[in-house]
Amino acid sequence: MIELEKNVIPVVWVTGATRGIGLAAANAFAAIGCRVVLSGRSRQQLEINAGRIIDQGGFALPIVCDVTSETSVRGAHANIVKKAGEVDVLVNNAGVTVFETFEKSTLKDFDAIVDTNLRGYFLCTKAVLTSMLKRRKGHIINIHSVAARDTFYNSSVYSAAKAGALAMSRCLRHEVRKKGVRVVDVLPGAVETDMWSRSARKKYHQKMMQPEDVADAVVSVYCQPQRMTTDEIVLRPVEGDL
Numbered sequence: 001m002i003e004l005e006k007n008v009i010p011v012v013w014v015t016g017a018t019r020g021i022g023l024a025a026a027n028a029f030a031a032i033g034c035r036v037v038l039s040g041r042s043r044q045q046l047e048i049n050a051g052r053i054i055d056q057g058g059f060a061l062p063i064v065c066d067v068t069s070e071t072s073v074r075g076a077h078a079n080i081v082k083k084a085g086e087v088d089v090l091v092n093n094a095g096v097t098v099f100e101t102f103e104k105s106t107l108k109d110f111d112a113i114v115d116t117n118l119r120g121y122f123l124c125t126k127a128v129l130t131s132m133l134k135r136r137k138g139h140i141i142n143i144h145s146v147a148a149r150d151t152f153y154n155s156s157v158y159s160a161a162k163a164g165a166l167a168m169s170r171c172l173r174h175e176v177r178k179k180g181v182r183v184v185d186v187l188p189g190a191v192e193t194d195m196w197s198r199s200a201r202k203k204y205h206q207k208m209m210q211p212e213d214v215a216d217a218v219v220s221v222y223c224q225p226q227r228m229t230t231d232e233i234v235l236r237p238v239e240g241d242l
């Protein structure tokens, strides 16, 4: 299991922690004793989620942060450092999609998807990286998707954003791996969350992973011995893609 340094409790910042995979990841890191920062756009939901962790004896800090906004990300990061300490683990998770053909995808869809899934990962990583490099330690765990490398209907813009984030992340890992910073790429297949329509969730419920499955995999990678890291993991429902 995790080897927490003596008297050092890791600070874990999870973006998109109002629900779904981000919330499950925040809960999972809290369960192993980390100080968890939950961020997202809905203050009310963040406070509810953080309150549940605190009620169970954990440390949780709800911080409003829109990952598409540089001002919001910088402000959130400053707030986190002040209230919880320097970030040891960043889970870049906040993401959106619109299931649509390329022909029907609008520029508004494109901007929202690229700004959240690619620009957001860039901004949040920028916010934490300098301190991690200075301290020669840190984990940047990026939640991508199998859509970053495989081909799906109605996912051209999402795939482009996820492929861009994956490429960016691979280059970052190459640059920082000898400087104590671990960059981990997680590529999940279908997970039963609000990203899918109610009818899709009902139809495919038996074939989808649950957010906790992804969260457990993320925490187990984090808990690996100091001498090793996992560069990339692909997680799929046992029967494969939907």
Ligand SMILES: NC(=O)c1ccc[n+]([C@@H]2O[C@H](COP(=O)([O-])OP(=O)(O)OC[C@H]3O[C@@H](n4cnc5c(N)ncnc54)[C@H](OP(=O)(O)O)[C@@H]3O)[C@@H](O)[C@H]2O)c1
Residues within 6 Å of the ligand: 015, 016, 017, 018, 019, 020, 021, 022, 039, 040, 041, 042, 045, 065, 066, 067, 068, 092, 093, 094, 095, 096, 116, 117, 143, 144, 145, 146, 187, 188, 189, 190, 191, 192, 193, 194, 195, 196, 211
């Ligand atoms: N579900 C799947 O099948 C699946 C598969 C592979 C990968 N993924 C990836 O997993 C990640 C989490 O997705 P999910 O399935 O858990 O979706 P979800 O349940 O819809 O949750 C998305 C999260 O992202 C947050 N978010 C969206 N836009 C944001 C913004 N501009 N700033 C800050 N937070 C924002 C949402 O919070 P607010 O709206 O409250 O701000 C919410 O907490 C995404 O990166 C997604 O691409 C999902």
